[in-house]
Amino acid sequence: MSTTTAPTGLLGRRLRLRRPSLIAAAAGGILVFWIGAALLVPALLPHSPVDFISDDSFEAPSARTWLGTDYLGRDLLARLISAARSTLLISFLATLGAHLIGDTLGILAALRGGWLAAVLERGAEVMLSLPKLIVGLVVIALVGPSATVLVLVTAGVYAATVFRIARAIALDLVTLDYIRAARLRGESMAWVMFGELLPNMLPLLAADFALRMSFSILFMSNLSFLGLGVQPPMADWGGLVRENLEGLASGSLASVYPTIAIASVTISLNLLVDRWGSRGGAGEMRT
Amino acid sequence: MSQELLRVERLTIGPRQGGPAIVQDVSFSAAQGEIVALIGESGSGKTTVSLAALGHARRGLAFRAGSVHVDGVDMTRAGREDLRRMRGRIVSYVAQSAAAAFNPAFRLSAQVTEPARLHQSRPRPAALAAAVELYRRFDLPEPERIGERYVHEVSGGQLQRFMLTMAMIEQPRLIVFDEPTSALDPTTQVEVLAAIRAAMRGQRAAAIFVSHDLPVVAQLADRIVVMRRGRVVEQGPARTILETPSQDYTRSLLQALRQRGKDSSPRAAARFPPVLEAKNISVGFGRGDAAVLAVDRVSMAVHPGEIVAVVGESGSGKTTLAHSLVGLHAPLTGGILLDGVALPGRFQLRSRDERRRIQMVFQSADTALNPSHTIGQILGRVLKLYFNMDRQARAARVRELLGLVHLRPEHAQSKPGQLSGGEKQRVNLARALAASPDVLICDEVTSALDTVIADGVMRLIATLCRERRLGIVMICHDLTAVAGLADEVKVMRRGVVVEEGRPDDVFCAPRHPYTRMLISSIPQLRAGWLDEALAARHGLEASKISSLELMDTSE
Numbered sequence: 001m002s003t004t005t006a007p008t009g010l011l012g013r014r015l016r017l018r019r020p021s022l023i024a025a026a027a028g029g030i031l032v033f034w035i036g037a038a039l040l041v042p043a044l045l046p047h048s049p050v051d052f053i054s055d056d057s058f059e060a061p062s063a064r065t066w067l068g069t070d071y072l073g074r075d076l077l078a079r080l081i082s083a084a085r086s087t088l089l090i091s092f093l094a095t096l097g098a099h100l101i102g103d104t105l106g107i108l109a110a111l112r113g114g115w116l117a118a119v120l121e122r123g124a125e126v127m128l129s130l131p132k133l134i135v136g137l138v139v140i141a142l143v144g145p146s147a148t149v150l151v152l153v154t155a156g157v158y159a160a161t162v163f164r165i166a167r168a169i170a171l172d173l174v175t176l177d178y179i180r181a182a183r184l185r186g187e188s189m190a191w192v193m194f195g196e197l198l199p200n201m202l203p204l205l206a207a208d209f210a211l212r213m214s215f216s217i218l219f220m221s222n223l224s225f226l227g228l229g230v231q232p233p234m235a236d237w238g239g240l241v242r243e244n245l246e247g248l249a250s251g252s253l254a255s256v257y258p259t260i261a262i263a264s265v266t267i268s269l270n271l272l273v274d275r276w277g278s279r280g281g282a283g284e285m286r287t
Numbered sequence: 288m289s290q291e292l293l294r295v296e297r298l299t300i301g302p303r304q305g306g307p308a309i310v311q312d313v314s315f316s317a318a319q320g321e322i323v324a325l326i327g328e329s330g331s332g333k334t335t336v337s338l339a340a341l342g343h344a345r346r347g348l349a350f351r352a353g354s355v356h357v358d359g360v361d362m363t364r365a366g367r368e369d370l371r372r373m374r375g376r377i378v379s380y381v382a383q384s385a386a387a388a389f390n391p392a393f394r395l396s397a398q399v400t401e402p403a404r405l406h407q408s409r410p411r412p413a414a415l416a417a418a419v420e421l422y423r424r425f426d427l428p429e430p431e432r433i434g435e436r437y438v439h440e441v442s443g444g445q446l447q448r449f450m451l452t453m454a455m456i457e458q459p460r461l462i463v464f465d466e467p468t469s470a471l472d473p474t475t476q477v478e479v480l481a482a483i484r485a486a487m488r489g490q491r492a493a494a495i496f497v498s499h500d501l502p503v504v505a506q507l508a509d510r511i512v513v514m515r516r517g518r519v520v521e522q523g524p525a526r527t528i529l530e531t532p533s534q535d536y537t538r539s540l541l542q543a544l545r546q547r548g549k550d551s552s553p554r555a556a557a558r559f560p561p562v563l564e565a566k567n568i569s570v571g572f573g574r575g576d577a578a579v580l581a582v583d584r585v586s587m588a589v590h591p592g593e594i595v596a597v598v599g600e601s602g603s604g605k606t607t608l609a610h611s612l613v614g615l616h617a618p619l620t621g622g623i624l625l626d627g628v629a630l631p632g633r634f635q636l637r638s639r640d641e642r643r644r645i646q647m648v649f650q651s652a653d654t655a656l657n658p659s660h661t662i663g664q665i666l667g668r669v670l671k672l673y674f675n676m677d678r679q680a681r682a683a684r685v686r687e688l689l690g691l692v693h694l695r696p697e698h699a700q701s702k703p704g705q706l707s708g709g710e711k712q713r714v715n716l717a718r719a720l721a722a723s724p725d726v727l728i729c730d731e732v733t734s735a736l737d738t739v740i741a742d743g744v745m746r747l748i749a750t751l752c753r754e755r756r757l758g759i760v761m762i763c764h765d766l767t768a769v770a771g772l773a774d775e776v777k778v779m780r781r782g783v784v785v786e787e788g789r790p791d792d793v794f795c796a797p798r799h800p801y802t803r804m805l806i807s808s809i810p811q812l813r814a815g816w817l818d819e820a821l822a823a824r825h826g827l828e829a830s831k832i833s834s835l836e837l838m839d840t841s842e
Contacts, residue, residue, distance in 0.1 A: 177655035184613060184647065185672060185722065186639050195668075199659035 024275040027268035034265055038085040047075035049082040050233045058244075058252035070244050070254050079240060080257055087236040088265075090150050091216040095209055097155030098216075102162025103205060107193045109163070110170035111179075120163070127160035133222055140228045150229060154216045165208055169201045210273045214266035221262055237262045292460050292493040293317040293340060297353035298363075300335055300344060309348060310335050310517045317461070317493035317510070324496045324508035324525070326540075328737045329708065332517040337463045337497045339363065341378055342370045358460045375402035379454035383466040385446040389438045396434025399453045408457060421452040425482040443601075444475035448482045455486055462486075462494045468503060472600045472764045473808035477820045480506060484817065499737045501544055502810030505529055506817040513537050529812060543739045544812070560627075561588035562758045563612065563645065563726045568621030570604075570611045581607040583782040584621065589726055589758035594749065596761045596773035596790070598805065604782035605762045606650075609730045612760065613647045625726075643673045646719035650731040652711035656703040662689070662714050663699035669721040688717045692747060709740035716748065726758040727751075733768060741765075745772060767809050770794050778802045 046064075047053050053065070054073040061068045067076040109117040136153050143149050173179060174197070182196050221238025223229040230236040235243065237258040244254035294316045301308035310332040317323040325333040335345065339355045342362035350363040357378050365373065374380075379402070382388050389398055396418055403414035415434070422430035425448040438446065447467060454462050467483065468476040484507060487494055498504050504511060505525065512522040513536065521534045532538050570582040581604040589595050597605045610616040612623060614634030623630045625644060631637050649655035656665055666688055667681040676684065686696045692713040703711055712732060719727055729748060733741035749772045752759045763769050769776065769790070776793045778786040778801065786799040797803045807823035810816065 177649040177651065178657040180615065181647070181649060181655060181718070182657075184615065184634055184642065185669060186642050187668075187672065196657055200657070 021275055023271055027271040027275070030264050030268040031272070034084050034088065034261070037081050038088050041081050045075070045078045045081065047078045049074065049078040051075070058247040058250055058254055060252075067257055068252065068254060070240075071247060076240075076244075076254055076257065079235060080237075080261060082234065083230075083236050083240050083258065084261065086147070086230050086234060087217060087220065087238075087262075090147060090230070090236070091154070091213050091220055093151045094154035094216045094220075095158070095213040097151060098158035098162045098212060099205065099209055101155065101159040102164075103166045103198070103201075104193070105159075106163045106166025106168075107170045107197055107201075108189075110167050110174050111189070111193060111197070117167075121167075124160040124163045127157075128164075132157045132219060136219070136223055137226065137228060140223065145228050145231055147230065150220060150223070154219055157219065158212055158216060162208065162212065166201065166205065169204050170197055173197055173200055207273050207276055210269045214269040217262060217266055290319045291316055292319055292358055293323075293495070294356040295336070295339070295353070296356075298336065298339060298350070298355060299352040300332075300339060300348055301351050303347055303349040308351065308517060310339075312353070313512075313514070313517075313519055314353075315510075315512050315519070315522055317495065319491055319493060320487070321509045322487060322494045322496050322507050323510045323512060324498060324504040325512050325514060326498060326501060326504055327514035328499055328739060330516075331514040333497050333514050334465055335517075336514070337465055337495050340461060340463055340495055341374060341380055372406075375459075376406050376408070376457045377459055378461040378463065379457065379459040381447075381450050381454045381462065381464045381467045383470055385450045386438070386443065388450055389446065391438045394435055394437060395441070395449050399434065399449055400456060402453065402457045406457065414456065417456055418452055421455055421486075422448075424485050425451060426478070426485070442475070443471060444478045447471065447475075447479045451479075451482055451486055458490075458492070460492050462492055464494060464496045464498075466497055466499070469498070469500065473766070473810070474600045474805065474824075476503070476810070477808050477817070477824065480817055481821055483507060500810060501529070501540060501738075502812050502816070505812045505814070506810070513540070540739070541812075543742060558593075559591040559756070561590050562626060563589040563760075564624040564627075565608075565612060566622045566624065568608075568611060568618040568623065570607050570616055570618050578619075580619075581782050582611065582618075585777075585779075585782075585784050586621075587760070587777065589760055590774075591725070591756040591758050592753055593774040594752055594759040594761055594769075594772055596763055596769035596776045597779055598763050598766055598769065598776060599779035600764055600805070602781075603779040605779050606730055607782075608779070609647065609728045609760065609762050612726075612728055613645055614642070639673070643722045644725045646722050646724035646727055648716055648719045648727060648729045648732050651735060652703070652708065652715040653735075655715050656711060656718075658703050660702070661699065662694075662701055662703070662706075665703075665714065666699075666718055666721050669718055673722050684721070688721055691720060691751070692717045693743075708736055709744065712736060712744055713747070716744070720751070724757065726760070728760045728762070730762045731764065734764065741768065745769075748772075765809075766794070766805055778805065 052073050053075055054069045057069065057071045057073050059065060059069040059073065065075050065077065067080065070076050070079060105120055109120045135157055139153050140149060179192060179196055182192050187196070217237075220229055220236060221241070224236050224238030225242045227242065229239050232239075240258035241255045244252065247254045296314050298310060298313045299308050300310040313332075313336055315323060325336060327333045335348070338345065339350065340357060340362060342355075342365050344350055353363070355362045357373065360369065360373060360377075362370070362373070362378075389395065396415060399418050400411065400414040403409055403417075404411070418434055419430050422433060427433050427445060427448055433441070441449070451467075464483065468479050471479060480503065487507075496504065496508060508525045510522065511525050511528040513520040513528065513534070515536055520536045521528065521532065528537060529541070532541065565585060565587045567584045567586050568582060569580055569584050571578040571580045573579055583604075585608060587595055597608060599605050607616060611618050611632070614630070614632065614637055617632030623632070625641060630641060634642060660668075663682070663685050666685045670676045670681045670684055682699075685699050689696055689698055694710060694713055694717070698706070698710070698714070703714070706714065712735075716732070727748070732748070733744050736744065745768055748759065748761070751757055761769055761773060771790070773790050776787065776790045777784045778793065778799065780801050786793060786797065786802045793802060794806060797806060804823050807820045
């Protein structure tokens with residue numbers, strides 16, 4: 001509208017003049033690299049991640065083992081890449097789960113209101129008030145660690161946050177006339193939720209998805225570091241850090257590589273979200 | 288000869304990346320004390336030209352050629368610092384939506400005197416005193432104290448006058464008015480127009496007044512520049528343009544204005560029994576003692592092939608009435624009958640077929656159409672839900688519906704964001720028609736549209752009404768738009784119907800003073816209308832007591 005362009009003009013010009021982002025391209029490249037590595041590379045590697053190929057622990061990088069060996073003399077490169085697979089897959093599934101639960105309940109609470117919304121909101125507040133790591137530890141200690149349990153726990157822990165976000169986005173939309181029109185003509189609740197509301201929430205939810213995935217990678221890494229994540233002989237990145245921690249004393253970088261891997265993925269995800277948000281892709285809701 | 292304050296010369300503005308110009312070769316000028324009106328439909332480039340006077344080009348646009356001199360400075364070439372010095376002080380801006388221009392967290396006087404603070408032109412007390420002086424001139428109540436209020440504590444018309452104060456506080460040389468009254472209902476518009484006239488009287492400033500509303504412009508402008516597709520069609524003294532226009536386009540604008548609201552379609556010879564009736568319904572907000580009645584014992588009967596118009600200013604309860612008819616807001620007392628059978632108050636309790644037969648056309652097509660869906664999906668959804676049509680049958684019917692509202696079949700693939708305001712409103716109408724309803728409730732369906740486009744939509748509704756024997760309830764604040772179309776008019780004020788009858792009777796011989804004021808508020812092309820409208824308002828103030836009595840006796 002003409003009314004708002006006058007004050008924002010200068011700022012807008014500056015935003016637009018920013019170069020097509022190298023940062024975004026780099027971040028995207030890093031993610032594609034890890035996903036590709038996780039999917040394709042394990043078959044190509046000369047060593048299995050669980051074979052003991054050396055009698056020495058923390059062997060230095062060589063032509064045979066590019067990143068050296070770990071504390072039990074296994075090929076670190078093979079372990080790093082197989083850990084990429086478990087880390088990315090579990091965190092992706094966990095985030096998907098958190099969004100499936102959180103988005104559905106969030107939209108429902110915004111649309112229905114009343115006692116249902118009150119119950120859901122109080123429930124989410126209870127969940128949010130509990131420390132996530134402690135909840136994870138207790139549940140895994142009770143049920144025992146497995147990939148499935150990890151996915152479910154991570155999904156459950158983040159569902160409350162996602163619920164709050166989805167509800168807040170949906171609340172802005174439910175008062176619009178197209179929602180009113182849909183309810184008035186007698187559409188089912190499911191159609192109003194997923195046919196009318198969800199498509200208009202997607203840009204913001206997708207941004208949250210990327211952010212949430214980086215959180216769940218960190219959360220899983222924490223659990224693995226404490227020994228409750230992916231169980232030996234397999235490992236995720238957090239587990240690799242823990243296993244090889246003692247190598248630091250003898251000057252081995254074996255626990256640093258997985259740290260860099262975690263950092264590269266989470267930072268890339270965050271940069272992409274920021275980039276998208278400033279482009280207006282996520283910042284602007286389609287109302 | 289008075290001093291020339293604004294000179295626009297051969298101004299051309301176009302997209303930065305190249306492509307056809309949005310504004311081409313526009314030249315005009317304004318002298319001290321002169322109001323120049325830029326007239327044209329949406330997309331004619333009038334707002335783009337007016338913003339150029341502030342040295343501003345919208346995102347993605349650039350000044351390509353020509354110049355805009357304000358008080359001797361070329362705004363198209365001025366640097367950022369020069370623009371800062373000029374804006375708010377030498378040239379100021381009054382936007383269409385005052386509500387969007389004020390910060391709800393600060394007192395109004397602080398915001399109104401901000402230009403003085405920014406430019407450090409005078410101490411705060413002096414600026415506040417100047418503001419109070421302007422409040423008084425603009426006829427705001429309690430001028431000494433009203434500045435202490437916040438945005439939500441004043442009315443829309445008052446807020447627009449605060450924006451006027453903000454624009455005037457530094458005594459600028461040029462004021463740009465960008466559709467300053469388009470978002471207001473007619474009675475409020477009169478107040479603001481009076482304030483603008485008071486503001487300009489005896490000023491050493493010039494003004495640009497952007498509008499699509501010729502009658503409004505006729506009251507204020509000294510000169511008129513008619514624009515179309517980025518070019519000047521013609522310009523000249525206001526009287527000349529309005530009385531003896533030389534260009535066909537200007538003549539067609541004036542012609543459309545004269546024919547507004549005239550309906551040529553034949554009416555049904557015999558009257559059918561009413562399809563929808565409301566009997567003494569009262570609708571309220573809140574509960575118990577705190578309840579406020581928005582609709583107070585209103586009755587109406589909608590016959591097939593007839594239009595019932597409900598008019599009144601904002602807050603008169605007409606939208607609440609519409610909502611209660613479709614079941615969005617259940618009445619507290621009274622009943623709603625469809626074909627003589629009582630309907631449940633809440634839509635959730637009505638059967639699917641009952642819902643299908645009463646369709647609502649929402650006010651704002653921008654929020655009534657889901658931006659993620661294509662037009663084909665929006666219309667098809669209704670067909671699937673009510674008639675369970677298969678894909679092919681839906682596609683065929685969607686084409687038919689688009690034709691009915693004068694849209695092309697290709698529009699089925701578009702999303703609402705790709706359509707113009709008028710096209711969106713037609714889709715909105717088509718969606719209601721997709722249900723093959725017996726009654727259409729139209730809530731201010733044309734209030735966001737230009738006069739010419741709005742008139743087209745109104746005629747379309749009237750034609751559909753006659754041809755398909757639709758019963759129509761037309762909620763409207765624009766009396767001229769319904770005067771010739773409606774079969775029955777109800778005038779609402781504060782939830783009560785104060786006058787009803789055939790449109791000819793209501794418009795030609797209004798009995799209630801409120802109706803008289805509403806009618807006088809409709810902008811007229813002839814000079815002197817504004818004074819008459821103001822006189823009628825004061826008449827209403829004086830007769831407030833008698834009108835209250837009148838309401839009492841009607842109960």
